[in-house]
Amino acid sequence: MNKKNRAVVIVWILVIVAVLVGIILTNKQQEKHETVKEMMRDAVLHEANHISFLGIKDINPGLVSAFVVTAGLLIVAVLIRIFFIPRLKRIPGKFQLFLEELVSFFHKFAKTNSPHSNRLLGAYIFGAGMYIFWGTIFELTGFQAISTKGHAITLPAPLSDINGAIALGSLSYLVILSGGLLKNGIKGLGSALKDFSMPVSMSFRLFGALLSGVLVTELVYYYIGLSFILPILVGVLFTLLHAVIQTYVLITLTASTYGEVTEPREKK
């Protein structure tokens, strides 16, 4: 090992030691304000930690996450629209290919599951897919916010808030209902109404799936002994995996049910 490499290794070791010392010294303060039981209960019910929404109302951290994710996605979309989309080429580059694949994936998904009517469905599952995926990935960024009690809290995935999950589940069902009504009239509406348990099942499936990720990650991070190396596997891989799975599950359920209710009825 030459001198330069040795110096780099020594600097890295010193940085790691300094971070470790910092973590150990500050850990007590972090652990003090709630026990693991309280923390996990709060992750489920959001009873303790609220964030003030423009001084009007105390809201769950999940809603703040939803606003942040939406703002982030819209800013990126505006930048792409202004600087990239006008320069699209017939023979695509890497980023254009990525963008086209992304849009094609949702479009084809909608077309395959609902061949008779898929314009609204394509747009909806594109929005929902982006929201669930990036909302779940957002959990990894560790954005901090100050609660009404004055504690710093990490913003969770928007859909780990039951209100967010209910909103998305119900809206998916509304989209299915409206698709059935527009395509097949009262018969389509009736066909969609038969699956009345769908908004509840969709909402709680999303909520449960996202919450389990949050709970496992919170648990791992809570104990100092588990806070090294393991979060890389548990946090990152688990989050990435369930981001993809939940996106796929919701868009599949919505698209297949939408396809069923918009299928043309045979006249007797």
Added chain:
Amino acid sequence: MRTLLNIDWQQILLHLFNFLILTLGLYLLLYKPVRDFMEKREQYYHDLDQQAKEKNRYAEELGLSYKERLSSVDVEIEEKRTIAAQESKQAAALYLQSVEKRATKIISDARKAAEKERAQILKDAQEDIVLMAIHATEKLLAQSDSESLDLFLDVATKGASK
């Protein structure tokens, strides 16, 4: 106030509002423009493909028509060749006939001329003979007596009148 599972309708509506804005924004800013671009590009290549197919079909049709024309040209050439052969045969026959006529006429003319010439020659010869005979007689008469001469002259005149 604690609610069941901390479900708050106002927050649900805020989530809905937030999500609707996001979906509409993503649709207008990303989904629609990219889809439009892809559809236009698909249409462009589809048109290109159609044009190529059209040209290909046209070339095939042209090739077939040329083949047909080529095969009909062979038949046409054969027909024309046959007609030309027949025409040349007829022309040759006509020519031969006219040549034969001319030859016959020439021969008959030549024969007539020869006959005429022969008759003339014979006539001239007879006159010459008569004249020679007269001369000879006159010479003889001059040399002999007049009695025998008169006798001879009577005989000669009788012979000439015959």
